Amino acid sequence: MFRYEKQKQKLGFDYIIGCDEVGRGSLAGPVVAGAVLFKIDDLVSKKLSWHGKVADSKKLTSKSRLLLNDVVTESAHRFGIGQVSHLQVDNLNIHNATLLAMHKAVQEILKISGIDVDKVLVCVDGRFEIPKLHMAQEAVIDGDDLIFSVSAASIVAKVYRDNLMMKLDKKFPGYDFGKHKGYGTQTHIRAIQKNGLSSIHRKSFCKKYV
Numbered sequence: 001m002f003r004y005e006k007q008k009q010k011l012g013f014d015y016i017i018g019c020d021e022v023g024r025g026s027l028a029g030p031v032v033a034g035a036v037l038f039k040i041d042d043l044v045s046k047k048l049s050w051h052g053k054v055a056d057s058k059k060l061t062s063k064s065r066l067l068l069n070d071v072v073t074e075s076a077h078r079f080g081i082g083q084v085s086h087l088q089v090d091n092l093n094i095h096n097a098t099l100l101a102m103h104k105a106v107q108e109i110l111k112i113s114g115i116d117v118d119k120v121l122v123c124v125d126g127r128f129e130i131p132k133l134h135m136a137q138e139a140v141i142d143g144d145d146l147i148f149s150v151s152a153a154s155i156v157a158k159v160y161r162d163n164l165m166m167k168l169d170k171k172f173p174g175y176d177f178g179k180h181k182g183y184g185t186q187t188h189i190r191a192i193q194k195n196g197l198s199s200i201h202r203k204s205f206c207k208k209y210v
Helices: 003-010 040-045 062-075 086-092 094-113 148-171 186-195 203-209
Strands: 015-022 031-039 078-084 120-125 137-140
Touching: 003 040, 003 120, 003 148, 015 094, 015 148, 031 040, 031 062, 031 094, 031 148, 062 148, 078 086, 078 094, 078 148, 086 094, 086 203, 120 148, 186 203
Parallel strands: 015 120, 120 137
Antiparallel strands: 015 031, 031 078
């Protein structure tokens, strides 16, 4: 375990920030990124009874995600959330909005960490590094499935966004946001066709449904 983190420690990095996003394909609500900062020594030197349960958030049950979210945020050196609204998704496009959310999440950590950024590596899930971050980073395809730190970030982001969408469900009844979290299920599409778009729908994503 922690093979990736150990490799980066040998290259001189003391800390790693895993970063991942959720909500990319959603028809409504924000795109949210999670970033989790770990001291690599803390990972490789301690016996973490829960580390083997950490996985890509999409592969976990809701109950498992909630439990792991608690232990990840308690065990991490810092964690941050970056959020980009549905309006910004429409204006920027989802690719740029996703990278902006990741940038915000990492900056949320850095502004309070007090850590030498030259000793920190950011590992980003996907094909693209985060623009204008000005620190060492690496994009890894399927990082949320392969790298502990990124899997941990995916859990933090998913739990945060799911909770947000459940709150929005109460504010915008009739769409079942609490169940499908804004994704394009048949139930959601039928609700759009019946009720029209709410003010938190991404218009660029919903053109074919209205």
